[in-house]
Amino acid sequence: MDTPNTADIVIIGGGVMGASAAYHLAKRGMKNIVLLEKEEFFGTGATGRCAGGVRYQFSTEINVKLSLESLPMIERFREEIGQDVNYRKCGYLLIATYEKDATTFKNNVELQNRLGVPTQFLSGEEVRARLPLMKLEDAMAGTFNPKDGIVDPNSVVAGYISAAQKRGVKAVTQVEVTGICIKGDQVEAVETAQGQIQTHMVLNTAGPWAGRIGQMAGVEIPIVPVRRQMFTTNPLKEIPEDFPFVIDFAQSLYFHREGEGLLIGMSNQNEKPGFDQNVDEEFEFANLEAAIERMPLLERASRASHWAGLYEVTPDAHPIFGGSNLKGFTICAGFSGHGFMHGPVAGKLMSEYVLDGTFSTLDVSMLDLARFEEGRLIKEYNVV
Numbered sequence: 609m610d611t612p613n614t615a616d617i618v619i620i621g622g623g624v625m626g627a628s629a630a631y632h633l634a635k636r637g638m639k640n641i642v643l644l645e646k647e648e649f650f651g652t653g654a655t656g657r658c659a660g661g662v663r664y665q666f667s668t669e670i671n672v673k674l675s676l677e678s679l680p681m682i683e684r685f686r687e688e689i690g691q692d693v694n695y696r697k698c699g700y701l702l703i704a705t706y707e708k709d710a711t712t713f714k715n716n717v718e719l720q721n722r723l724g725v726p727t728q729f730l731s732g733e734e735v736r737a738r739l740p741l742m743k744l745e746d747a748m749a750g751t752f753n754p755k756d757g758i759v760d761p762n763s764v765v766a767g768y769i770s771a772a773q774k775r776g777v778k779a780v781t782q783v784e785v786t787g788i789c790i791k792g793d794q795v796e797a798v799e800t801a802q803g804q805i806q807t808h809m810v811l812n813t814a815g816p817w818a819g820r821i822g823q824m825a826g827v828e829i830p831i832v833p834v835r836r837q838m839f840t841t842n843p844l845k846e847i848p849e850d851f852p853f854v855i856d857f858a859q860s861l862y863f864h865r866e867g868e869g870l871l872i873g874m875s876n877q878n879e880k881p882g883f884d885q886n887v888d889e890e891f892e893f894a895n896l897e898a899a900i901e902r903m904p905l906l907e908r909a910s911r912a913s914h915w916a917g918l919y920e921v922t923p924d925a926h927p928i929f930g931g932s933n934l935k936g937f938t939i940c941a942g943f944s945g946h947g948f949m950h951g952p953v954a955g956k957l958m959s960e961y962v963l964d965g966t967f968s969t970l971d972v973s974m975l976d977l978a979r980f981e982e983g984r985l986i987k988e989y990n991v992v
């Protein structure tokens with residue numbers, strides 16, 4: 609498809625946020641929507657490299673509420689969008705090995721239960737009983753919610769893109785945005801390698817690259833890219849089909865069933881911000897050692913695949929929704945490593961903001977860009 613030269617809105621970035629926003633804007637009847645993706649395929653940024661985990665277990669009310677809106681949208685995805693996304697409710701089991709984490713877990717479960725999420729608090733003994741394949745002598749407590757699980761990210765993006773295109777959205781790949789033209793205090797056009805698109809409205813859904821798009825518009829957006837990586841194993845017959853998404857919280861070490869093997873990842877707390885998406889082999893070895901320590905049968909496992917991607921990290925690990933001091937420049941980015949699951953509702957919220965000037969499904973106005981300057985940060989504890 610040729611790149612159009614005018615648009616009522618240009619959405620920059622075809623990951624889950626851009627795809628969901630394009631679909632929801634078109635569903636509300638907006639015309640002349642253009643979605644630009646720099647890569648050859650949609651969803652090959654953070655979204656296509658993510659672990660696909662979806663959970664209700666967060667430590668802040670707003671994140672739990674985002675999940676309460678978004679995960680049912682994923683459950684209804686096939687019905688609404690016509691695409692199967694393979695939502696596997698295996699539950700997330702978070703493990704605390706320090707007293708302070710166990711105490712915070714207890715408070716988190718209280719918050720989640722108050723909001724209607726049936727998370728259970730587990731003793732160390734109960735954690736060990738549920739995970740007989742793992743070495744967890746130091747587990748002090750755990751939390752488990754059976755409705756958490758895993759979803760296929762590529763199917764979600766593909767579903768939204770094709771539903772958006774059916775509603776007239778011009779979604780194009782291999783078009784990189786290189787600049788934003790401004791007249792007075794208003795967006796005037798978007799520059800691409802293939803030419804200019806006249807528009808008064810831009811939605812920045814560039815994920816880890818959102819700060820760069822901000823720079824093009826002279827808007828400071830505090831989102832930094834931080835590399836995260838994972839690997840998968842070949843089939844392991846010992847892993848039961850209902851093996852949960854297990855997180856050893858203190859080590860940010862996680863395991864979930866992937867095909868007939870496991871997907872294993874760990875966050876490198878010393879990783880410096882940057883755009884490098886190559887696997888750090890040395891850290892992968894450290895990850896493997898930590899994983900074997902927790903699950904000795906992995907000594908016999910072989911690696912099937914590995915890859916790295918970028919978290920899009922904000923100072924308070926919460927996303928940015930809404931406008932900026934530049935008229936027509938809006939943002940939906942900065943989900944800090946847990947945004948795939950919130951993509952469905954995030955796109956819907958941005959369609960409300962763009963068309964009505966307000967968020968009606970859920971009030972996320974506190975997650976505006978101005979909070980960083982004004983010191984209104986809301987810290988999320990459950991970041992992996």
Ligand SMILES: Cc1cc2nc3c(=O)[nH]c(=O)nc-3n(C[C@H](O)[C@H](O)[C@H](O)COP(=O)(O)OP(=O)(O)OC[C@H]3O[C@@H](n4cnc5c(N)ncnc54)[C@H](O)[C@@H]3O)c2cc1C
Pocket residue numbers: 620621622623624625626644645646647650651652653654655656657658659660661662783784785786813814815816817836837838916917918919920940941942943944945946947948949950
């Ligand atoms: C290793 C890893 C594991 C993760 N695990 C989970 C998980 O289990 N659960 C979960 O919910 N989240 C997880 N996440 C986080 C999740 O992937 C992100 O929060 C989410 O995908 C962000 O979506 P996005 O659309 O904002 O960004 P992206 O998917 O990165 O999309 C942004 C797009 O913008 C495009 N772009 C950038 N610059 C330009 C430009 N100049 N012109 C045109 N296009 C441009 C990029 O190519 C990209 O496709 C994980 C992330 C990583 C890296």
